[in-house]
Structure formats: structure tokens, C-alpha cells
Amino acid sequence: GIEVRQEGSEEFLYVCAYQNVKAFAKLTLKGETVWHKFAPLESGKYAEEEATNPQKKWGPNRFLPTNFAFLDNGDFLLVDGYGAFYVHHYDKDGNWKSCWGGPGDGEGTFKTPHGIWIDKRGDEDVVVICDRAHHKLQYLTVDGKHIKTQEGFGLPANVDSYEDLLLVPELHARVTLLGPDNNVVAHLGDDVQRVTSQGGIRNDPTKWQHGKFVHPHDACFDRKGNIMVAEWVATGRVSKLTRL
Numbered sequence: 163g164i165e166v167r168q169e170g171s172e173e174f175l176y177v178c179a180y181q182n183v184k185a186f187a188k189l190t191l192k193g194e195t196v197w198h199k200f201a202p203l204e205s206g207k208y209a210e211e212e213a214t215n216p217q218k219k220w221g222p223n224r225f226l227p228t229n230f231a232f233l234d235n236g237d238f239l240l241v242d243g244y245g246a247f248y249v250h251h252y253d254k255d256g257n258w259k260s261c262w263g264g265p266g267d268g269e270g271t272f273k274t275p276h277g278i279w280i281d282k283r284g285d286e287d288v289v290v291i292c293d294r295a296h297h298k299l300q301y302l303t304v305d306g307k308h309i310k311t312q313e314g315f316g317l318p319a320n321v322d323s324y325e326d327l328l329l330v331p332e333l334h335a336r337v338t339l340l341g342p343d344n345n346v347v348a349h350l351g352d353d354v355q356r357v358t359s360q361g362g363i364r365n366d367p368t369k370w371q372h373g374k375f376v377h378p379h380d381a382c383f384d385r386k387g388n389i390m391v392a393e394w395v396a397t398g399r400v401s402k403l404t405r406l
Contacts, residue, residue: 320381
């Protein structure tokens with residue numbers, strides 16, 4: 163995960179490095195490190211070496227962070243999407259405060275919670291979690307209280323917003339737009355049937371089609387409402403969808 167955040171008159175990069183580095187950091191746009199953090203051992207969720215000598219291991223006590231979401235007071239949420247499946251709450255300086263969620267099949271627990279976003283379209287901030295392996299979105303309060311679950315996705319990977327729309331890239335070959343009531347407005351680049359029924363498309367660029375998606379792993383709006391889609395395919399692929 164990577165996010166650009168405006169703080170006062172300056173922009174910063176927040177970056178997750180999940181597999182080999184197992185850390186997250188705040189950087190200037192020139193790449194200078196503001197701070198660099200490893201697993202929050204004070205949470206009680208991780209093997210001790212995850213914060214001192216991170217191992218190239220996966221599992222429920224490993225730290226494999228994937229994405230950020232930011233609160234108005236400068237605090238942020240960090241989701242451990244490939245590791246312990248918890249959402250960690252940090253203050254603006256990167257100090258750990260609390261966590262919620264964790265592995266499970268019920269409300270407020272997750273299986274590969276890869277994406278996270280703060281939905282500000284309503285009266286109260288709502289945390290949206292892409293509960294990817296369950297093919298669902300879960301909507302929760304900032305402190306992790308479950309509000310509702312929305313089904314009908316194919317491995318949703320992350321969320322972004324623009325005006326009254328939510329943008330959901332799905333690894334199963336499409337990008338979905340949700341309206342103010344979270345009903346589906348559009349499925350963009352839908353190639354679900356072909357990609358999910360045929361093998362080898364991800365690794366064969368000759369089978370990729372412009373305007374049709376294979377594996378959207380992340381997507382975001384720019385400031386004009388255009389959409390950038392990054393795909394998890396053999397060479398990587400980025401597409402721009404222009405707002406009309």
C-alpha cells in the first residue's frame with residue numbers, strides 16, 4: 163500500500179512493505195524517512211522477532227501490513243492484511259494505540275483484510291474493510307464496531323472515494339463503483355467470466371485486452387475523478403479510465 167497525504171503545506175508518502183521488509187514508513191516526497199516502524203509488539207499479536215529481525219514467514223503471528231486509512235485528527239489505521247488480520251490504530255507520529263478485528267468468519271473479523279478506507283460520505287466516519295477472501299466489504303466504526311456487511315464482490319482489494327462514489331477494485335477482473343447508498347452504479351472493465359473460467363491469463367500478455375481487467379489489485383481516483391487501476395499480472399499493468 164502507498165498513500166499520499168497532505169499535512170499542512172507539505173505532502174508525505176505512507177508506505178507498507180509487507181513481505182521482505184515487514185514494516186511501514188512515512189517519507190517525504192523526496193524519499194527522506196520521517197519514521198520507520200516494525201510490528202507493534204505491544205499489541206500482543208506478534209512473534210517477538212517481527213520487530214527486531216523480521217522473518218520471511220507468513221502466519222497468524224506475523225506482520226504483513228497492506229494499507230492505511232487516515233482520520234481527521236491525524237491518527238491513522240493500518241491493516242495487517244496478510245498477517246494477523248488486525249486493524250491497528252496509531253497516532254499521527256506512528257505510536258501504536260490499539261487494535262481490533264482479527265481472524266474469523268463472523269462480523270468484525272476477517273480473512274485477508276487487504277484494503278481499508280474511511281468513508282466520509284455520511285454524517286459519521288465509517289471504516290470500510292475489504293474482507294478479500296470472504297468476497298465482502300465490512301463497514302465498521304472507527305473503533306471496530308460492526309455496522310453492516312455487503313456481499314457480491316470477487317476478492318475486493320481496496321477502496322477509494324470521490325464525491326458520492328466508492329471505488330472497489332476486485333481481483334476477479336472488474337472495478338466496481340458504489341453510489342451513496344452503496345448500491346452498484348457500474349462494473350468497469352468487467353471480464354469476470356473469461357478470467358475466472360480460463361487459466362493462464364494473468365501470465366500471458368497476449369490475452370490482456372485494453373479496457374478489460376484481469377486482476378485489479380488497487381485503484382484510485384485522481385483529483386478530477388479519473389481512475390487509475392493497478393493490476394497484479396505478470397509484468398504489472400496500469401490503466402487510466404477518463405471521467406466523461
